[in-house]
Amino acid sequence: MHHHLLGYYLPGGCDQPASRCEIHHLTPRARGGKTSLNDCALFCWHHHHIVIHEMGWTVVLNPDGTTTAYSPDKTKVLYSHGPPPARAG
Numbered sequence: 064m065h066h067h068l069l070g071y072y073l074p075g076g077c078d079q080p081a082s083r084c085e086i087h088h089l090t091p092r093a094r095g096g097k098t099s100l101n102d103c104a105l106f107c108w109h110h111h112h113i114v115i116h117e118m119g120w121t122v123v124l125n126p127d128g129t130t131t132a133y134s135p136d137k138t139k140v141l142y143s144h145g146p147p148p149a150r151a152g
Contacts, residue, residue: 079107087111089124104130 084105090096104122106115114120119135130143 077107077110081105083107085111087115087122089122 084107086098086103087106088096088098089102089104092098096102101124104124115122121133121135123131123133125131132141132143133139
């Protein structure tokens with residue numbers, strides 16, 4: 064996983080460094096999710112375990128690199144900006 068993915072997968076972002084984050088499968092492995100850059104994202108412990116797994120939010124990676132997060136009942140929808148440009152070097 065690349066460090067530039069941090070914080071951009073959850074609308075609103077997160078300031079935790081990538082070294083303190085965990086990989087989350089956007090499509091659960093039990094439902095055929097692949098361990099790949101296209102189906103995984105970095106989340107801090109709080110966003111990964113509390114927001115996604117315990118509170119039930121779903122994060123979708125859109126084709127343009129933005130994300131959309133949905134509350135369990137789909138009454139709240141949050142949109143992210145695109146990923147930052149890759150660093151040179």
